[in-house]
Structures are given as structure tokens and as C-alpha cells.
Amino acid sequence: MKLFDVYPLYDVTPTKAKGIEVWDDKGEKYLDFYGGHAVISIGHTHPHYVKRIKEQLDNIAFYSNSVQNPLQKELAEKLGRLSGCEDYDLFMCNSGAEANENALKMASFHTGKSKVIAFTNSFHGRTSAAVAATDNPNINAPINKQQEVTFLALNDFDTFEKTIQSNEYCAVIIEAIQGVGGLDEPTTEFFQFIAKKCKEHQVVLIADEVQSGYGRSGRFFAFQHHLDTERSRSVQPDIISIAKGMGNGFPVGGILIHNSFKPSYGLLGTTFGGNHLACTASLAVLEVLEKENLITNAAELGVYFREKASEITEIKNIKGRGLMIGLEFDFEVAPLRKRMIVEQHMFTGSAKNKKLLRFLPALNITKKDIDLFFDGLKKVV
Template sequence: MELFDVYPLMDVTPISGKGCYVTDERGTEYLDLYGGHAVISIGHSHPHYVKRISDQLEKIGFYSNSVINPLQQEFARKLGELSGLNDYNLFLCNSGAEANENALKLASFTTGKKRVIAFDKAFHGRTSAAVSVTDNVRIQANINKGMDVSFLPLNEAGLVEEELKSGDVCAVIIEGIQGIGGVQIPKDSFLKELELLCKKYDCKLILDEIQSGYGRSGMFFAFQYADIKPDIITTAKGMANGFPIGGVLINPDIEARHGMLGATFGGNYLACAAGLAVLEVMESEALIRNAAETGEFLLSELGEMDGIKEVRGRGLMIGLEFDSEVAGLRKKLVKEEHIFTGVSSTNIIRLLPPLSLTVEQATVFTKALGRLLAP
């Protein structure tokens, strides 16, 4: 049997990792500024993370959600404490797309409505409802096109209100920072207006923090720069440093009922152990503050570099837009400089490193990029 060919692959085979580096089968070490697509939050093979999961596996790895799991309760308390959202409730699932599926369902359950407002360049996942609110027809099959979704420009509150006036919208879903869309940042004032409009027209504001959350922006969640309280928050990628997990944080105004949501593997013992390890390391090593400080350094250095059209981002979620395609530049970064980076569209390099990235490691990248961009 062969693998279904859906990913364009880099010609690299990492077999080990430590901190912000991965090593291939030939012993070549690479600086990882891609973080496995924003997943590696505390660094590869962090010893506390490895021990937490190993210790848990020796006790019990899995049981269904039909019993009390103290690790789920501990995880919810710790997440509330570090995020500042102690009054929210937590539903645990397995991925970001699944988190968005449940968030959209919850909004429809609680409002009785079914239309959704999303935004141009949005990406919310590849499952049925999540891909329906994703602004990319190439990844939508015909079966995904039955949902009633309106895509609007970012930062245009007046257009949002015009759509809400119909009274049939159950949710407005927006990323804290658009990732696939090119590291586009909603204005803080726009998020504030969305919060007010959703209250005015009885619909739910869903903040998709799957990529921009968990300290990546220099705040626990990127929407916290705007000082708002969304109805529903979704998170996943950085939650467990590579162990599959997703979460839906639900405003206490939304009342739960048995059977409303469910997941077989969601919040299992190993996932919660991994998630707790991440939160513990984030706290003990002050990784959110580090993301803000190292990100500020990178934004400053890259903003002054010739050859880059525009630099956008917050914390360690940074987009470098160029006038031409970046495939060749990314390949040189890997082959010649041994540095992994991400991409958005064809002309934007995306930086999503572990939150433990140091200024010294960031400088390795800026110097390497400067060499490659030099005339």
C-alpha cells in the first residue's frame, strides 16, 4: 500500500529534535522556524513534556468520556488560569477543524439559526462545516457547498452589520490572526465592533485561535489585544506540542446539555497529560513573554531588510511578503542555510517557530535571509 499523495514534500527526513532544532537521518541539524505548522509550542522533545506523557502511559492511557477523568478537570483549571478565562467552560476534542465544527454547531444550537459570516482569505479547517467557512473553493467538494455562508472583507464592520440585519445569522467566525491568508491581522477596533454587533443581533462571535493562540501572538490568545470576550474560542495546534488535541472554550452564558457535543478520543488521559505539560512549561519558562520579546526583535530586524515588500505579525507569528514567489527562497533556506520556514500563498514566508526561540537563534535566521537576499 502507498500513501495517498496529498502533500508536496520537502526532501528532508527529520528523525529527532531538541528545542528549536530538528536533525535528519544524515545528522544535519536544521533551525525550525516552522514549528511543524505552529504545533511545536514549547520546543521539540522537552524533557518535562516527555516525562509527563511517559509517566501517564504507565498508569492509564485511555478510557472513554463516560467516566470522571481528573486530568480533564486539572487541564481546564490550568488553561483558565493561564489564559485569564477562568469563567469559560472547556470542551475537548482532537483537532482544530473538529473544534470549529463543534463551535459552529454550538452557535446554531443556541441561536436556532444557520447562516454564518466568515471573512475573505479565511481558513478554518478541512472538515465539512469548517471547510464551508474557509475561503478556498479548491478544497471544497460539492458536498461542502450547501451551507449558507457569506464571505466579507476584513475590517469592514459596516458590511458585517448589513448582513446581520437579516436576523438569520448564527455565527460570525474570524481568526485571531489569519495564517493561511497571509498573516493578516484584524484591527482591534474591528474585533470590538464585532463583539457589539453580535450581541445586538443575537449571534455568536467565534474566535478561531487554532494557529494564533497559545501564546504565539505574545498574548495567550491574539484577540486579547482587543480586550473582548468572544462567545466561543477554538484552539488546537500549540495545545499539546504535537499530541492531537483541540479545544472549544465556551462563554458561561451558553448553557450545556447532555448529548449536545461529543468526542470519543477528546480529552483522553495522554492528551491531557501532554496539554498540562505544555501549560506548565509555558508558565515556568515564561514563553509567552519570550514570544512577544523575540517576535518584536524579529519584526524590527526584518522590517529594515531590503528585498522584503512587507512584514506583518505579532509575537512569533510573522509573515514576510515578497514581490515574487518564494518557493526558490524557501528551498535555499533549507538546502543552504538549514532553516525550515512556512509559507502562505505563493509569495509569503510564514514564521511559526517554537515559543522558546531565542534572539540569538532569530539572528541566525536574519543573517541567513540577508545573505540570500543580497544583490
């Protein structure tokens, strides 16, 4: 048997990693400024993370959701406190796509409707409704296209208002910072506007924080950058989807559901979601985020990164927030990205915008690491 060939692969075979350093099977060292699609939030093999998982393995790794698991309650309480989302309930699953599936399903249950509003260049996953709400026809199979999704441009107030007035929609799903799409953002005024219109028309507002959450933007969630001036707090989504940085490499995801939604037995379910190892990995991440003050670090280093980027004339635009940043050039970056790996031994990311280089490192990097990145970038541009 061979592997089903769906991934274009670089000729690098990582065998060991620590922090942002990765070694391949030849002993060559690389610097990881991409974190495997923003997954590595606290650094590879962080000692606290490794210790917690090893200890949990010695006790119990898994049992189903048919029994008590106090780790789930501990995680929900800590996540609520650190994120400022204590008026939400947690449902755990295994991935970002699954999180968005459950978010959209909850919205449909809640409203009795099925149509969805999503946005141009969105990416919400590769399964059923999640991929239907993803603006990429190439990964949307005919079976997925049965879902009714309307794609609108970000920050187009008039079209959004005309569309939602039809009262046919169960949900609006939006990334506070688009990941795969290329780091575009809704303005605060637009985010406030869609939140208001969703309330008026009883449509569920879903904030997809799969990539932008867990401190990456310099706030726990990226939507928290957008203040609701009437209530003196951030815009409040009905459901928040999470994954990627949540487990620092352990497959885990979830949704935060506002406590105005009422649960019932069987409404949602999962075999592996919320297992003992997943909870332990997630708790370890939160513990490190809090102890090492990594969200503040992400915010501060985002400012420093922009200062360094502004010194390179070939960079035409800097997008994103915190340590979720894109560098836009006036040429396609695929060759540049390859040279960064081959010549400078540095991992970076691409986007649907082929002229954008993505920078998504662990949140505990330093100014020295950023200096190394720009030293390498200058050599190849």
C-alpha cells in the same frame, strides 16, 4: 498499498529533534522556524513534556468519556487561570478543524439558525462546516458547499452591518490573526464593532485561535490584543477554538464555551478527545509556558524580530504579532523557501499569499536563534 498522494514533500526525513534543532536520517541538522504549522510551542522533545507523557503512559493512556478523568478538570482550571478565561467551560476534541466544527455546531444549536459569516482569506479547517467557512474553493467539495457561508472583507464596517442585519446568521467566525491566509488582522475598532453587532443580533462570535493561541501572538489569545474600552478588558468572544500549540505535537484541540451557554448530555461528544495522554500533554505545555515565561518571551522576541527584519531592504512588509510573523516580498517565495531548506537547513512556512514567508517557531527561541535565521535569510535573498 501506497500512500494517498496529497502532500508535496521536501526531500528531508526528520528522525530526531530537540528544541528547534531537527536531524534527518543522514545526520544533517536543520533549524525549525516553522514548528510544523505552529504546533511546536515549547520546543521538540522538551524534557518536562517528555517526562510527563512517559509517566502517564506507565499509568493509563486512554479511556472513554464515560468515566471520571480528573486530568480534564485540572486542565480546565489551569487553562482558565493562565488564559484569563475563567468564565468559560472547556470541551476537548482532537484537532483544530474538529474544534471549529463543534464551535459552529454550538452556535447553530444556541440560535436555531444555520448561516455563517466568515472572512476573506480565512482558514478554519478541512471538514464539513469548517471547510465551508474557509475561503478556498479548491478544498471545498460539493457536499461542503451546502453550508451557507457569507464571506466578507476584514475591516469593512458597512458591509458587515448590512449583512448581519438580516437576522439569518448563527455565527461570525474570525481569526484574530489569519494564519494560512497571510497574517492579516482585523483592527481593534472592527473587532469591537463585530462583537457589539453580534450581541445586538444574538449571533455567536467565534474566535478561531487554533494557530494564534497559546501565547504565540505575545498574549495568551490574539483577540486579547483588542481592548473593549467600555469594559476595560479585551473583546469577549462567545466561543474560542484551540488546537495546534495546545499539545506541542500531540493531537489535541478544544473549544472554550462561555458559561452563559447551557450544556446538556449528548449535545457534543468525542471518542478520543480529552483522553489521559492528551490532557497530560496539554498540562505539560501550560506548565512550561508558565514556568519559563514564554508568552512574555514571544512578545519581546517579536519586537526583536521586527527590528532585524527592518534591516533587509528586500522585505516589503512585516505582518503579525509576537512569534506569528510573516515577511512579505515583492516576489513569490516558494523558491526562497526551498533554498532556505536546501542551502541554509532552515524550515519556514508559506501562505495563501504567495509572496509571504511565515515564521512560526517554538516560543522558547532566543535572540541568537533569530540572528541565525536572518544570517541565513540574507544569504538567499
